[in-house]
Amino acid sequence: MSSVFGKPRAGSGPQSAPLEVNLAILGRRGAGKSALTVKFLTKRFISEYDPNLEDTYSSEETVDHQPVHLRVMDTADLDTPRNCERYLNWAHAFLVVYSVDSRQSFEGSSSYLELLALHAKETQRSFPALLLGNKLDMAPYRQVTKAEGVALAGRFGCLFFEVSACLDFEHVQHVFHEAVREARRELEKSPLTRPLFISEDRALPHQAPLTARHGLASCTFNTLSTVSLKEMPTVAQAKLVTVKSSRAQSKRKAPTLTLLKGFKIF
Numbered sequence: 001m002s003s004v005f006g007k008p009r010a011g012s013g014p015q016s017a018p019l020e021v022n023l024a025i026l027g028r029r030g031a032g033k034s035a036l037t038v039k040f041l042t043k044r045f046i047s048e049y050d051p052n053l054e055d056t057y058s059s060e061e062t063v064d065h066q067p068v069h070l071r072v073m074d075t076a077d078l079d080t081p082r083n084c085e086r087y088l089n090w091a092h093a094f095l096v097v098y099s100v101d102s103r104q105s106f107e108g109s110s111s112y113l114e115l116l117a118l119h120a121k122e123t124q125r126s127f128p129a130l131l132l133g134n135k136l137d138m139a140p141y142r143q144v145t146k147a148e149g150v151a152l153a154g155r156f157g158c159l160f161f162e163v164s165a166c167l168d169f170e171h172v173q174h175v176f177h178e179a180v181r182e183a184r185r186e187l188e189k190s191p192l193t194r195p196l197f198i199s200e201d202r203a204l205p206h207q208a209p210l211t212a213r214h215g216l217a218s219c220t221f222n223t224l225s226t227v228s229l230k231e232m233p234t235v236a237q238a239k240l241v242t243v244k245s246s247r248a249q250s251k252r253k254a255p256t257l258t259l260l261k262g263f264k265i266f
């Protein structure tokens with residue numbers, strides 16, 4: 001194992017297993033979470049998704065010459081944070097997405113950042129979050145200025161980017177890799193144990209209902225005291241999902257893309 005100034009560097013040796021990073025994509029409906037996730041995983045922009053589906057994808061990445069096993073949870077929270085334990089207790093880092101042409105989605109992203117800040121306070125750990133203003137190609141119809149995005153990110157101490165799921169892949173990839181870097185820095189500071197999946201009807205020990213006290217009423221934290229921690233479900237439980245092709249693709253007679261959700265895409 002190589003070392004930096006005598007300190008072992010996690011996962012850097014040729015024999016070491018890839019670093020495992022779980023990344024949750026949060027944001028209001030329509031912000032472009034699925035489009036960004038699929039762009040990152042396939043380099044393609046697909047314009048229509050089933051908004052009610054939530055799944056976790058897996059991808060082998062190389063970030064700064066280091067292998068990373070990255071899992072990406074494309075959440076489907078409807079309009080506000082809901083049953084947040086499933087990602088709060090699973091992710092090492094978060095991408096909070098809004099759309100630059102929607103003030104509502106920007107306000108939604110602020111609720112997510114607040115939720116993450118509260119979670120960090122309660123658990124006394126820090127969770128890297130990146131704020132993304134998506135749909136940069138819609139800049140002529142902006143409802144949110146770049147300065148507002150910068151200011152919101154500054155309030156919560158997170159990185160900020162404006163991107164577009166339908167423009168260049170490299171920019172989208174850069175953002176996901178930045179999230180990995182942030183997660184890696186945090187993991188090197190305080191290595192976490194294996195990610196845990198918290199069953200929906202149970203809460204973490206001593207986890208008081210964040211939302212009741214902080215006004216995020218729709219994020220339904222349960223208050224049962226019995227702890228029930230499970231490992232993440234295996235990919236074998238994943239379901240097959242068909243993603244409809246966009247109108248533009250249909251015109252080009254491109255085939256409908258079928259994604260096996262929960263499995264590696266390539």
Ligand SMILES: Nc1nc2c(ncn2[C@@H]2O[C@H](COP(=O)(O)OP(=O)(O)OP(=O)(O)O)[C@@H](O)[C@H]2O)c(=O)[nH]1
Nearest residue numbers: 029030031032033034035047049051135164165166
């Ligand atoms: N112009 C443009 N449209 C985008 C972009 N990203 C997503 N869209 C469109 O915005 C709509 C919503 O995108 P989704 O990726 O489904 O958004 P989401 O946040 O996953 O929303 P839910 O699935 O409802 O949770 C779709 O019609 C996409 O084609 C983008 O960067 N530019």
